[in-house]
Amino acid sequence: MTDFPFQIVGFDMDGTLLDTSGDLAAAVNEALQASGHPTLPVERIRPMIGGGARHMLAQGLAATGGCSEAELDRLHRVLLDYYEANMTVHTRPFPHALAALDTLAARGVRLAVVTNKLERYAAQVLDDLGLSDRFACLIGGDTMGPGRGKPAPDPILEMIARCGGGRAAFVGDSVYDVGAAKAADVPVVACSFGFLDRPVEALGADAVIDGFDQLVETLERLG
Template sequence: MTSFPFEIVGFDLDGTLLDSHGDLAHAVNHALSIEGRPAIPASAVRDLIGGGAKKMLAKALEVTGGSVAEARFDELHQSLLDFYEDNIAVETRLFPGGEAMLDGLAQRGVKLAVVTNKLERFAVKIFKDLGLTSRFYTVIGGDTLGPGRAKPRPDLLNLMLERAGGGRAAYVGDTTYDTGAAAAAGLPCVAVSFGFNDRPPLDLGAAAVIDHFDELIPALERIA
């Protein structure tokens, strides 16, 4: 047992642990170019992220001229995924302070997990490419349990607990998908203000909000 108040800490991926908006923007704009749509600045793509690639693409199409037929959307979605898989960790990096924060939790005996709505194979590939795989006891994606079980449903967080063998847990995220899933799973959630927030950080419903990863360990101790 660890003296730290949480034995398990789970993290969302995009906009929480990793700043992935640059690589996601390139993939979205690749799909938009196929449809003859204008590119969206990477800074604006940040506001479209959350809920998975389909939601991101649908929002991008809406802001560049409107939706397309379902069959065409499926083609564009597949093109986006193919491009992203081939260019998944070109610009993606841990947010500032992330490495020291992960070290600090590991030194306290905490089991670390990733629970994301990104496809599992993409999440696994990103952490492998960035040399971070060994830090986490599990990486769970939005499709790990099949259709309809991604966040904000609690299913993926329940799987995180199951794979850890139980224990007191907290979750860290940046959107209402994360705070909603944590609430449904009965876990406290810390929100990061530097992520791809779909609401103002203080309105996400988190137990605490941090502005830098230096603040995470104290915040977890406080909310416990």
């Protein structure tokens, strides 16, 4: 048994557990270049991350002149092909993330990743970084089927089921994360260092952390 208030803690991937912005921005810019659009700096692309690759690319195209739905389909494939070959060139865990995972695991907490990234891509990223064995389950944006990724509660509820049940909390950086957790009636912590498209206070999370060195204490307080 553990004295920790949560038996399960789930994490979003992009902008929460991992800084994937360099590799995602490179993939967006590959697609923009393929369509003759100007490229964007990483800082412009960061707030576009979180709703899946197609949504991210659509925002990038809209910011550089727009395109037809058919062109978006074509460029989405360009983006995915590039990203698949270059997923972890720049991607790294955020500072203190691994120490926080170690502390939670030592307290008997089961850890999970719930992301809107395609499951096979998320699995590859975790494998490349040597992180896969830390998590009891991984749920991607396509795991539950069309229309059932975050902000739907389905992936959070599935996370709890796959982890064997128990009281859960979730950690994320977007309206998708907060929406999914709240719909599943799970306390949610927002990361102020994530890929924010609005002030972190506007996400409506139950608590905010400015770094992973604050996570364990914050979860204890929430519990």
